């Protein structure tokens with residue numbers, strides 16, 4: 001395969017998303033944080049590839065077809081005849097959305113460092129990884145660290161999303177692994193809720209202090225409808241939130257990651273890329289599901305041009 005600018009590594013899943021709170025009807029879609037993010041990057045026009053393992057099953061075929069439709073290269077997608085493609089359910093209630101997973105023993109959870117396509121990573125500008133892939137199994141965690149090592153040795157920038165899922169691993173292990181990974185990445189992309197758990201503090205400044213102390217050269221703290229903060233040891237800049245009619249935040253953080261990566265790969269500086277990513281993420285909350293509402297560049301540009309950001 002030819003070189004691409006952005007490579008993401010992780011687990012994709014088939015999604016069943018409750019049509020409304022309390023309903024017994026579920027809409028089939030697609031999810032998996034890193035897959036959502038790479039699709040978001042591709043929808044902004046970036047050249048992209050995804051690295052994963054799928055089962056040799058219908059759901060695996062559907063995910064391959066999805067990436068092909070979305071212009072995400074599947075050259076580094078493998079199939080495991082002895083394990084299934086993962087599935088998850090999204091339900092909606094008064095406290096927002098909840099995930100229930102059927103992913104233990106999945107094909108992606110059996111990834112090992114030997115599965116990594118070294119040349120695909122080495123040829124990219126950015127490698128995107130997340131803590132969900134580190135949580136699903138010990139071998140997948142090793143695979144993430146091995147991919148980071150390949151990237152760093154080749155001068156490829158590493159963007160890391162904490163995406164803390166306490167249904168997948170205990171907080172103490174998550175904290176240890178995530179702290180270690182922050183020290184190895186170039187851009188750390190946590191959400192406010194993640195770092196409240198990880199750092200044990202709840203004010204944005206304290207959270208950023210924790211991210212920078214953990215070794216992130218740049219931290220972009222996602223604050224949901226409140227926007228984001230871009231921080232380095234020298235400077236902290238607020239990106240204002242966008243007002244939209246939100247119905248489902250599933251995948252919004254991943255859209256932020258993918259859109260940010262796309263704009264960084266296109267040459268934007270980090271503050272401009274974060275402003276764009278924040279608008280893309282806002283639009284991603286206006287429909288149900290992780291993938292269907294991810295906007296394309298025209299919609300993001302229109303929101304940036306037309307709406308007054310929320311204060």
Ligand SMILES: O=C(O)C(=O)C[C@H](O)[C@H](O)CO
Nearest residue numbers: 031032033132250251254290
């Ligand atoms: O929670 C996970 O592991 C997922 O990847 C499912 C969702 O698609 C993702 O979390 C949305 O951010």
